[in-house]
Every structure is written in C-alpha cells, then in structure tokens.
Amino acid sequence: MLQKRGGIRPWLYIGPALLLLVAFLVYPSLDTFRRSLMDARSEEFVGLRNYEFAFTAEEMRISFRNNLTWLVLFTIFTVAGGLVIAVLVDKVKYESLAKALVFLPQAISFVGAGVIWKFIYDYNPNVGLLNAILTTLFPDMDRIGWLVNSDIATYALIATGIWIWTGFAMTILSAAVKGIPDEIIDAARMDGASGWQIFWQVTIPMISSTIAVVATTMVINVLKVFDLVYVMTAGRYRTNVIANQMYKELYTNRQNGRASAISVILLAVIVPVMLVNIRRFQIQEERR
Amino acid sequence: MKQKASNALSSFPVHVAVVTIAFIWTLPSMGVLINSLRPPQAIKSSGWWSVFRTPFDFTQWTLENYETVLSTEGLARSFRNSLMISIPATILPILIAAFAAYAFAWMKFRGRQVVFAIVVGLLVVPLQMTFVPVYSMFTRLGLTGTFVAIWLAHTGYGLPFAIYLLRNFFGSLPKDLFESAFLDGASYVTAFFRLALPLSVPALASLAIFQFLWVWNDLLVALIYLGGHPSVAPLTVRVAGLVNSLGADWHLLPAAAFISMILPLIVFFSMQRYFVRGILAGSVKG
Numbered sequence: 345m346l347q348k349r350g351g352i353r354p355w356l357y358i359g360p361a362l363l364l365l366v367a368f369l370v371y372p373s374l375d376t377f378r379r380s381l382m383d384a385r386s387e388e389f390v391g392l393r394n395y396e397f398a399f400t401a402e403e404m405r406i407s408f409r410n411n412l413t414w415l416v417l418f419t420i421f422t423v424a425g426g427l428v429i430a431v432l433v434d435k436v437k438y439e440s441l442a443k444a445l446v447f448l449p450q451a452i453s454f455v456g457a458g459v460i461w462k463f464i465y466d467y468n469p470n471v472g473l474l475n476a477i478l479t480t481l482f483p484d485m486d487r488i489g490w491l492v493n494s495d496i497a498t499y500a501l502i503a504t505g506i507w508i509w510t511g512f513a514m515t516i517l518s519a520a521v522k523g524i525p526d527e528i529i530d531a532a533r534m535d536g537a538s539g540w541q542i543f544w545q546v547t548i549p550m551i552s553s554t555i556a557v558v559a560t561t562m563v564i565n566v567l568k569v570f571d572l573v574y575v576m577t578a579g580r581y582r583t584n585v586i587a588n589q590m591y592k593e594l595y596t597n598r599q600n601g602r603a604s605a606i607s608v609i610l611l612a613v614i615v616p617v618m619l620v621n622i623r624r625f626q627i628q629e630e631r632r
Numbered sequence: 633m634k635q636k637a638s639n640a641l642s643s644f645p646v647h648v649a650v651v652t653i654a655f656i657w658t659l660p661s662m663g664v665l666i667n668s669l670r671p672p673q674a675i676k677s678s679g680w681w682s683v684f685r686t687p688f689d690f691t692q693w694t695l696e697n698y699e700t701v702l703s704t705e706g707l708a709r710s711f712r713n714s715l716m717i718s719i720p721a722t723i724l725p726i727l728i729a730a731f732a733a734y735a736f737a738w739m740k741f742r743g744r745q746v747v748f749a750i751v752v753g754l755l756v757v758p759l760q761m762t763f764v765p766v767y768s769m770f771t772r773l774g775l776t777g778t779f780v781a782i783w784l785a786h787t788g789y790g791l792p793f794a795i796y797l798l799r800n801f802f803g804s805l806p807k808d809l810f811e812s813a814f815l816d817g818a819s820y821v822t823a824f825f826r827l828a829l830p831l832s833v834p835a836l837a838s839l840a841i842f843q844f845l846w847v848w849n850d851l852l853v854a855l856i857y858l859g860g861h862p863s864v865a866p867l868t869v870r871v872a873g874l875v876n877s878l879g880a881d882w883h884l885l886p887a888a889a890f891i892s893m894i895l896p897l898i899v900f901f902s903m904q905r906y907f908v909r910g911i912l913a914g915s916v917k918g
Contacts, residue, residue, distance in 0.1 A: 361728050368762060453893065600768075606760070
C-alpha cells in the first residue's frame, strides 16, 4: 500500500528541509574544517598553525581551564542540587509552586539573568545584595569584587549558571523520583531504613540512568556557555571560555582560521557527549 | 498518591529547606524587578531591600525607568525587532520540518533511513561550526545585518531538532488511521493537513514554544549575523549593549532587562505544561 506511492513525491516533502540543512549545517561544517587549515582570510594554507595557537596561546589555555572549572562545578551542583530539591519538594503539598519558582530562570534569557546577577554581585553595598549582607554581618571586612577579582569572577559566573539550570535538572529528576514504585519505598521503610538510607540506597540507584542523562546535558551546556560571560564580564578578569574566544577571533580579530580551528575543537569535544545523550534519549522515547 | 507530610514533626526541616530554596531562587529576580520600579536616585543611593522599611509609601514606586528605556534607549524598537525575528523564525522551521517529518514517518522511499539518520546526526553540530562559512556567505550575498539572514539561519539551525521531534510524534500516531484514509482515496496532502497536523497539536505547541523562546532569548546568532545596529538589534543584543554603554545611566538596566523578559515570563506562566515539555525535549538540540 504505502510502497506504491513512492517516486519523486517524498523528495518534494523533504526537499526544502534538505536544502536548508545542507546550506546551513552540512556544507558550513565541512568548510570550517578546510578553513581551520587556512590563514586569517581563508586564502593561504597554513597547516596546523591555527591548532597550535588554540592549544598553546596563553588566553586559550585560560579559557580551556575555565571551561574545565565550569564542567566540574556546574555539572556537580546542578545535578546534585536538582536531585536534592526534587526529593525535598516531593514531600510537601506546595510542590508545584516551589518547582515553578526554581524552574523560572529557564524562561529568562542568559542576558537577562546576567543583568540580574550583576546587581547581586555589585561592588557597591547600596546596590549589590551580597556585599550589603557582608558589610552588615562583618563591618570590619573588605567588600568583595565578585566580578572584577580574577580569582573569584569565574566562580561567580558559574553560580549564575547553576541558578539558571538547577530547575531543569530538578524537573527531569523529579519525574524519575516519582516513577519509583511506592511499594519499594514502603518495603525499605518496613525494614527500618531511615530517610537518609532510602535516599542513598534506593532512590539514587533506581534513577541512576536519568542522573546520567541530566549530567551529559549539563556537560553540553557548559561547552556552549557564551552569553553569561559576554554580558557579565565581557571575558575580562580571566573569565573567558572557549565559545567566547571563538567569537573574539571571528568578530573582533577577524581571524577566520583561528576561529575555525576553535570550532573544530569544540565539535570534537561535544560530539561524543551528544552521541551518548541522543542514544539515551532514543531509548527513553522507545520505552514510552 | 504518596503520603505527603505524613509526620508533621519530622517534616518540619523539609518545609524549612523547601521554603528557603524557593526564597533564594526568587530573590535575585525580585530584587531587580523592585529596582526597575524605583526612582533613579533611590536605585543609586540605597539597595532595593530598603523598600521594605516603608512598605506603604507608594511614592517610592515609578514607571519612569520603563518610559525612558522604551523611548530614549530604543527598547521599543528592539522589542519590535525581536518579534520580527522570532515569529518567522518559529513558523518557518516548524512548517518545513513538518513536511519533512511527515515524509519520513509515512512515506516509503529509498534512502529514508539513511537520510533521517543524517538529519538526526546534525543535532550534534555546535552552531560555532557554521559561523565562519555562513557569515561569509551572507556577506557575499549582501544579507549580513538583515532579518532575512537571521530567519534563514534560525530555520536551518532549528530543523534537525524539529524534524526529529515531529517524526517521532507522527510515527507514534495510529497506523490504521492513515492506511484507511489512503484506502478511502485521501491524498498525502489531505492526510497531512487533516490528520497529521491536527493530531499533533500538543507536540507542535511544545515545539513552537521552545523554538520561539530559543530565538527570542538568543544572543550569539543575532550578534554574528545582525550585528549591533539599533535598527535591527533584538532585545538581547540591545540589553547586552546597554550593560557596557549606559555608564552613568546604569539605573536603567533593571527596566531594560525586564522588558526583554516579559514575553517569556507570560509564556511560562500561561502555558507552563507545554513550556516545560518543550524545554526538556529541546535539551538534545545542538
């Protein structure tokens, strides 16, 4: 039945999509590989010089290190925080309200979130909440330049990222927590397990695959971090990350070759994580 | 239902924890919202929390900052630009993806699996991989800095995820329904508009909300293909620009930021279910 209606028709339906995909994703990706081996204006072949720059330049090394810091702290805090909140709100009647409030930052742009947190971090204690609390509690202590102190600024940005994404982790993990059959929890309780033991020995093992999905999603988010750094510090005070370096080489320095090489490195890091993620997503879809 | 709050005594710490968390999570946005409604002098001389010292003094509230940013700082223009960008950049990819997804789900043709696998594979490509060549292509065509460029770019970037999601949804619709429709002589076009689309409203709604907010909140793609010129800059680009350019007028930032957030917040509160579903599914987007 279905086979008879073949021929050219399917290609009319998928044609426009294929055309756009080739023009905006397939061809540009291949061309970026080529350009990563060319000079700033994509005219002369320069071998691996752009990759050499990407892996050895001081500013690039700082960016890689910052991405790594993001990767560890952001992933741990969003996943652990999301899980703890998911388990806690499961026990109260105003669960949906509490979850909505934690999820809310997901609706706001990173630009908006950046502005919000710039005010939290402001150096002036008549503006910045953190310094206001600090100077009230400890009048003798110096104010902290959250966003202008090179030792602290990246952590301040990461905290903002955690504020944005914990709600996302919480929502997915909350669904998984609710999926654990009541009988299992009851049985554990009958056996005398405490709430703490149930959390570590029942809840976490039962939802470990969901935790893995959320963690890989967070890893991908880290590699795409751009807006927060752009808005909050503009990459100063040693806060730049890979995506912002790429933008700088492309737009400010007009270094097409370097920008392309950084993109290829980004791709190489993202692909394995994405493959795991899509695979899990597919398994999840099939189960539904 | 699980037993909730079964033991009031043991759950007391839980209540404290949940309320504290919700409070901390809301505080930053509340603070900036309050600040956006205070007179410039007050914003500069005292923290937003000082409004609670005189909660019934209504003279401490004003819409002055909103009026200023909308007119003199061009936020009204940027709001229109954001709409001009986001609406076509939502409709176009979903329409084009729906046709493609329909073919992948209900037509048999050589190469179907392979082509679909390639489309899904494109989900892994970070957008950065495309910026240099697409930027120079737009420059050659004279499209840099135009809405057409950003519509096309967002359409291309949004397609893999939209096709993937819709194909899964179309594929899960009952097979008998389509086969009997075809037996009754319905054409593919009829079945598409009369069966596939109406039955997929929940999926289309989640997808539309996700894509719309993605484009509305996007900074990077707009920065690269549109640049910062006020005549085309969307809210994100404009607000990000104000962060650096306002100088002594920094008290206008809270109002500007809230104008950029108002539409997403309305969408969030009015369509929370579709919103959450769309955001969660969208996590696989590259």
